[in-house]
Amino acid sequence: MMWAVFTAAMFEFLVIAALIVLAMACRTSQSRLIAKVGLLALFSATYLSAYWLTDSHVAGAASLLLWILLPWVEIVGRVRKLRFPIQSVVKHRFPPTRDDFPELPELTAEVESAGFEEKDNTGWKWDATDNFMRLFFHAEKKMQAAINLAQQEEFALSYVSLTSRTRDGSTYTTSNYPFSFTMKFAPQHKVNRYVGAVSFEDLLASHQDFLEKNKVTESSLRDLDLENLPTYVEGDMSHQIAHNLSVGVLEATTDGMTRYTWRGCFFLWCQVVKDMILV
Numbered sequence: 001m002m003w004a005v006f007t008a009a010m011f012e013f014l015v016i017a018a019l020i021v022l023a024m025a026c027r028t029s030q031s032r033l034i035a036k037v038g039l040l041a042l043f044s045a046t047y048l049s050a051y052w053l054t055d056s057h058v059a060g061a062a063s064l065l066l067w068i069l070l071p072w073v074e075i076v077g078r079v080r081k082l083r084f085p086i087q088s089v090v091k092h093r094f095p096p097t098r099d100d101f102p103e104l105p106e107l108t109a110e111v112e113s114a115g116f117e118e119k120d121n122t123g124w125k126w127d128a129t130d131n132f133m134r135l136f137f138h139a140e141k142k143m144q145a146a147i148n149l150a151q152q153e154e155f156a157l158s159y160v161s162l163t164s165r166t167r168d169g170s171t172y173t174t175s176n177y178p179f180s181f182t183m184k185f186a187p188q189h190k191v192n193r194y195v196g197a198v199s200f201e202d203l204l205a206s207h208q209d210f211l212e213k214n215k216v217t218e219s220s221l222r223d224l225d226l227e228n229l230p231t232y233v234e235g236d237m238s239h240q241i242a243h244n245l246s247v248g249v250l251e252a253t254t255d256g257m258t259r260y261t262w263r264g265c266f267f268l269w270c271q272v273v274k275d276m277i278l279v
Helices: 003-027 033-054 057-077 104-113 199-212 228-247 262-278
Strands: 117-125 129-138 143-152 155-165 172-177 191-192 250-252 255-258
Touching: 033 262, 057 262, 104 117, 104 129, 104 143, 104 199, 104 250, 117 228, 129 228, 143 228, 155 199, 155 255, 172 199, 228 250, 228 255, 255 262
Parallel strands: 172 191
Antiparallel strands: 117 129, 129 143, 143 155, 155 172, 250 255
């Protein structure tokens, strides 16, 4: 009898351990399909752990809800305390060290090989987040490219974006930013999120398709002051902050800054949950 109990417990332990190892391995993959398999493995391990401990499917289902509730605790406990300036200042800065951003030279070479010319190294800080951006411009396409690095404590995230601006004030951006955006974009700023880009050329092709779908022609693109590209980035962020203030995602604070409202926290929580499910 004792041997049967031990054997069953060992089997359950090995199944859960195997699922956790599978989840960790899959989550390191660049394939979205494999990453989804990893998430399912993690959910399965969570459910089975609670079920086998309690012999209750209700407990198993409740344990899965914890994955949904944990982001809310993080948002309320940390993100709501963050502060954002109403008017961002984007200024020239030195690029990060190779240790902080080892992919920068390779990404720069890839962007330049597509006909873009490096224009400036810029950046800004929002509370605990330090943002670096290397700006490029393609004169013939009238298109801006940017290599971005966002750092917050030990966490770092890099991505690439392409932006085209039209004479009527509209902005079109394609980005391989890997998560759902944490704020809403102003109505005149249309965004094409292409996480599956395998190269800069692939991202560029997606942006060209994005422009064609929106009937943006070469003649409708505006001429930019190439010596002051950071000012356009400042404008984009200021418009975004203003829009989120107007729709209730952000609210002004007494010290002249902004922060997430409870409505904004709920919006952000929905974005996080969507990433968890649709990763």
